[in-house]
Amino acid sequence: SQTIHQWPATLVQPVGSPLSLECTVEGTSNPNLYWYRQAAGRGLQLLFYSVGIGQISSEVPQNLSASRPQDRQFILSSKKLLLSDSGFYLCAWSLPGLAAYEQYFGPGTRLTVT
Amino acid sequence: SQQGEEDPQALSIQEGENATMNCSYKTSINNLQWYRQNSGRGLVHLILIRSNEREKHSGRLRVTLDTSKKSSSLLITASRAADTASYFCATDDTGANSKLTFGKGITLSVRP
Numbered sequence: 762s763q764t765i766h767q768w769p770a771t772l773v774q775p776v777g778s779p780l781s782l783e784c785t786v787e788g789t790s791n792p793n794l795y796w797y798r799q800a801a802g803r804g805l806q807l808l809f810y811s812v813g814i815g816q817i818s819s820e821v822p823q824n825l826s827a828s829r830p831q832d833r834q835f836i837l838s839s840k841k842l843l844l845s846d847s848g849f850y851l852c853a854w855s856l857p858g859l860a861a862y863e864q865y866f867g868p869g870t871r872l873t874v875t
Numbered sequence: 876s877q878q879g880e881e882d883p884q885a886l887s888i889q890e891g892e893n894a895t896m897n898c899s900y901k902t903s904i905n906n907l908q909w910y911r912q913n914s915g916r917g918l919v920h921l922i923l924i925r926s927n928e929r930e931k932h933s934g935r936l937r938v939t940l941d942t943s944k945k946s947s948s949l950l951i952t953a954s955r956a957a958d959t960a961s962y963f964c965a966t967d968d969t970g971a972n973s974k975l976t977f978g979k980g981i982t983l984s985v986r987p
């Protein structure tokens with residue numbers, strides 16, 4: 762069966778510090794991978810998605826970046842965090858391809874920028 | 876920008892009652908999905924309905940889709956306190972290429 766892991770679960774970082782959030786998927790090959798951010802009491806904002814290694818599509822201009830160094834690993838980074846980067850970050854995977862299949866979400870990372 | 880708009884934004888019902896949540900969208904879609912999120916957790920996929928389907932059931936869940944009105948509804952029958960969560964609709968816009976657009980969600984509280 763497939764599982765998705767995210768870490769860390771919670772993170773408190775000062776403004777201007779770097780960020781690295783990691784997401785890994787087990788039990789499937791060549792998944793589509795997604796990073797979302799959810800502000801308090803709000804819906805999900807798609808940040809990045811990837812349909813293959815090294816293929817990253819950015820949805821929202823910002824100071825965040827994403828990388829996919831391995832087939833089932835997706836990393837969200839920032840060189841300098843802003844207060845507005847605070848939120849709940851969710852990674853998700855779906856079956857490969859261009860159709861929008863069901864997405865399976867990780868447990869999320871709660872990021873607080875102080 | 877958000878495609879799906881759910882209503883109501885919040886719903887409070889008594890255990891045993893039915894809960895109906897609605898979602899409207901703006902563009903043509905391939906499919907529409909409903910997800911559930913418990914507080915502080917990731918989303919869980921509930922049900923997917925394709926654009927050529929009008930109704931779908933899964934356990935106590937019933938989803939309808941009216942593409943002419945660009946709307947969908949999620950009905951939870953015989954609600955339980957454990958159904959307390961936020962519910963999101965998500966649309967796969969035609970031509971969107973593997974992306975979903977989520978609404979802002981509905982907060983459902985089921986009182987025991």
